[in-house]
Amino acid sequence: MSSSEQSAQGPSSSSESPTSITFSVKSSNDAKYTVSLAPTTSVADLKTKLAELSDIAADRQRLIYSGRVMKDDETLAFYKLQSGHTIHMVKGAASNTARGGASSSGPTTGGADARPTVPTNIAAGTGNNPLAGLTGARYAGHVQLPNADMFGPDGGMGPPPDAEQLAQAMSNPQFQSTMNDLLSNPQIMDYIFASNPMLSQLGPEVRQMMQSDLFRQLMSNPQVIRSMSQMSGSLGRGFGMGGGAASFPEPGRTDTTPASDPPAGSTSTGPTPNPTAAGSPPPLNPFLPGAAGGNPFAALFGGQPPRAGASPAQTPGQTQGQTTGQVPGQVPAGLDPNTINSILGAMGGMGGGQPSGPTGDPAGGAPNQPLPPNHPLAGNNPLAILLGANGHLGAAGALRAAQAQAAAPPVDNRPPEERYEEQLRQLNDMGFYDFDRNVAALRRSGGSVQGAINELLGG
Amino acid sequence: MVAKVPRNFRLLEELEKGEKGLGADGCSYGLQDGDDVMMSNWNATILGPPHSTHENRIYSLKIHCGDSYPDEPPVVHFISKINLPGVDPNNGRVDLLKLGRVSQWNRDNTMEKILVALREHMASPNNRKVHQPPEGTTF
Secondary structure (H helix, E strand, C coil), X not given: CCEEECCCCCCCCCCCCCXXXXXXXXXXXXXXXXXXXXXXXXXXXHHHHHHHHHCCCHHHEEEEECCEECCCCCECHHHCCCCCCEEEEEECCCHHHHHHHHHCCCCCCCCCXXXXXXXXXXXXXXXXXXXXXXXXXXXXXXXXXXXXXXXXXXXXXXXXXXXXXXXXXXXXXXXXXXXXXXHHCHXXXXXXXXXXXXXXXXXXXXXXXXXXXXXXXXXCCHHHHHHHHHHHHHCCCXXXXXXXXXXXXXXXXXXXXXXXXXCCCCCCXXXXXXXXXXXXXXXXXXXXXXXXXXXXXHHHCCCCHHHHHCHHHCCHHHHHHHXXXXXHHHXXXXXXXXXXXXXXXXXXXXXXXXXXXXXXXXXXXCCCCCCCCCCHHHHHHHHHHHHHHCHHHHHHHHHHHHHHCCCCCCCCCCCHHHHCHHHHHHHHHCCCCCHHHHHHHHHHCCCCHHHHHHHHHHC | CCCHHHHHHHHHHHHHHHHHCCCCCCEEEEECCCCCCCCCEEEEEEECCCCCCXXXXXXXXXXXXXXXXXXXCCEEEECECCCCCCECCCCCEECHXXXXXXXXXXXXXXXXXXXXXXXXXXXXXXCCCCCCCCCCCEC
């Protein structure tokens, strides 16, 4: 019985025993083992032998010969294995795969028992994970999963990112593409809408706005954020405190969803029914999400920026009243003031509802309840933070988008495998088989195959 | 008989390639019954391509090479259940016309090329994430 790792292919007649056959076993990692065994040897024994040669435990080996999965209790002769032939060895991952392979191995082999395969790499494949689409490598690295320091002394809230941090984060192309991706992902949008009754009540035009290119551009443009921060500074508020902190509920406070309150707060002073403004304001949280959205909004529309600028002297409540009071008269034709108000509030509400990213229930239910790492909500994180810290920015963006054109240009909602189908095929043809890396590279290169190759080779 | 010589030569050639494992990665094929002199019925396996819902699965197929093979394409069925465009969801039959490079059948195509094309088809961006039936189920 000679066994050596070599690439010898041809039939090397074994001189040890006239009855033994010498064959190759080709492993999936390109290693090749030449084995000589008697035809009466069982497949199980062959696996034991291969386990010595290959580091792959016998119960994880799957052997394929002539289009059939070899069963442990059969002999080599059963499969008519002959000298010079080759068996393919595949490293199995999970016990059910072993059974699947065996029991489906064709009429001549019939059903088979599951081998006692113990999966040691549970992570193999995302095939049966229904959440794979959200937890996959597409969002890898951009999604903050809960970790130890998210539950610090402040209950995991942490300080809201300030304008500069945000702008920096946003200038990261990776982050931008993630944002883009999130906003253009219909599932995420569905989720946002579903989690925020306010938004879903508003009908399709809000969705259209949020998905419009312009809106996304605004949301992911560092310049815009900087200028917004300056603007809100001139309005007498720190940027971070404007939308971010304002819409942050105090730790432990759970009820921040606008919809969860009846629209009857003392702050709904506008002439129009303003469910959002009414919804959020808790007595302890002076900066109303709705108001945070309202101010720059008023400024944007150029109604009375100086007055808005004077607002530091005013109490938040007054600001709110003033803003909402002004809004209806200044809204350009084409958008119902109610809608606008609701958007503003909803933005703030989203910020308030998702203050701590993965630890916060976006519906405002239980901010301190950690989500499992693969929870789909985790995919929302960048968006939540963005909206949280930029409630007013987002709202302004939405308004501008709406101003520009109520009917937003069609958005490329297609998944990357579809959008980059041709490019991916080209990359595949060139030997780049890693789908996720290819997509990431294509994203970074804006869909250019050449750029993606540079990316792939460089990275 | 004259027509059959090339057929059998050809099939012998493919048989040898399959048995010796000279073929492409991830695919294997061989005669269902080694004593079948007509070499009509074949078994094949496709190892599910990585980074797809097929990963770590072994798909079994049967291939029937009719008398006019390779002038006519063989008939290919999946034995393992699979959810894949071009595969009949009722009986597992593969519609070769849906398989890019072997859709235009010619004599140079082989069973291996079909298997490779199938594997690529499974790994293609459109199909790689398609939800698959539980493993071990058969048509």
